[in-house]
Amino acid sequence: MQQNLIGESPAFLSVLDKVSKLAAIDRPILIIGERGTGKELIAQRLHYLSKRWDQPLISLNCSALSEGLIDSELFGHEQGSFTGSKGRHKGRFERAENGTLFLDELATAPLLVQEKLLRVIEYGQYERVGGHQLLNANVRLVCATNANLPEMAENGLFRADLLDRLAFDVVHLPPLRQRQEDILLLAEYYAIKMCRELGFEYFVGFNRQAEQALLDYQWPGNVRELKNVIERAVYQHGQSDSPIDELVFNPFAAHWNQEESARAEEPKPTVETFAFPIDYKQWQEEQDMQILSAALEESKFNQRKAAQLLGLSYHQLRGMIRKYNLTSPQ
Incomplete structure (x- = not known):
């Protein structure tokens, strides 16, 4: 049963309107959106508003299985086709016959599996793993991802011809921050x-x-x-x-x-390490000059403001500036 799709923002309502129109068109659909945006809910809406609504809706997360297992899960396998296989196994395509197959995290599907998906879309046929009999598929394919498939195709990580077949139209789900x-x-x-x-x-x-x-x-x-x-x-x-x-x-x-x-x-007080003996008078003068220079820079060389920063009177500050020959830049 389809879960509720809740929202009234223009971006979200626009998506729902597009999905309602696409549901009636029997073509592969690609859904793109960040994690948690509701890609599976949109796939459900595409199915239940289509003419296939009373037929199976089968889902598979491509990232959950290894290359060998995803091949078998999608297309099924014959008895003895690999070690541990017992009896014939119906794949997701066979179970979704006359209905809809939703493939989530499509970008993680191995290239060999992508090639077989391309064949199903183009010719409506596939073979079970370890089998030689061609099976016909009357299945609508809905795929979803949060990856940049065009960029992956350019880098050879995703089949460009499969992307072309899937991109009859693309549903872009807005992130929640845009809603x-x-x-x-x-x-x-x-x-x-x-x-x-x-x-x-x-x-x-x-x-x-x-x-x-x-x-x-x-x-x-x-x-x-x-x-x-x-x-x-x-x-x-x-x-x-x-x-x-x-x-x-x-x-x-x-x-x-x-x-x-x-x-x-929290700022921690620093304790300076001294190497005795020191010239205390010279050290004190250096400290005075450093703090005076810092206060003048902070006040952009406005001497009255610098005096306020140091808790001195204007005349006290003027006297120290003359003593240490500190002048403001021209």
Whole structure:
């Protein structure tokens, strides 16, 4: 069953409109977006709005399997085709017959598998691993990635001819930071769901500071990260009647590490090491000249301001400048 796609920002609504039009066109589709932007949800929408809606929707994450296994998972294998294979195995293409096959993380698929995918798209045929019988495929292919496929193709890391076949049209999913209007909408949605899961009577809301923090954050993990932040905040806040005022964006940051970092950033007084005997009068004059020069530079050689920085009167400062022959630049 398709999950909810939530949003009202122009960038998001534009994507939904495009997907609705593409759903009716029986061509391969490429979805590009950062992690956590909802690529699989868009693939589901493409399937359930298409004429194949009552047929299987089969998914495979290409990064989860090695080269040998992904070949077998996609196209199936015959009995005895490799060590440990028992009986004939139906691949994802065979299981998705008349329906839709969604391939996530496509950029990680080995070049040999890409070549076989190209054959399926061009001729609608494939062979099981270890088999010789050509099987026909009536499957709509929807692929997704967060990689730059054109750049990979230029560098020989992705088949350019496969990219051409997949790029009938490309759906670009906007990152959450480009969907400002949707951030608080999604936050409330996930908060209410979490309250129901925990058995809370109602959702107390966020205070203004928490809302602003949600809007200011860049969301590198996008909607998936937002969901984690909100659910974490709801359960940690508990059943208090006050609005949620604390959000943990980085659960990996231990509080004692933060305290140690803060202490490490505090300026520490430096103790100069002396080699005795020294000429105290000369050392004192050098110290005076250094601090006077620094104060004059800081005040852009405005002597009244420099005197204020040093806690001296204007006349005291003037006297020290004459004593050490410190003049402002012309």
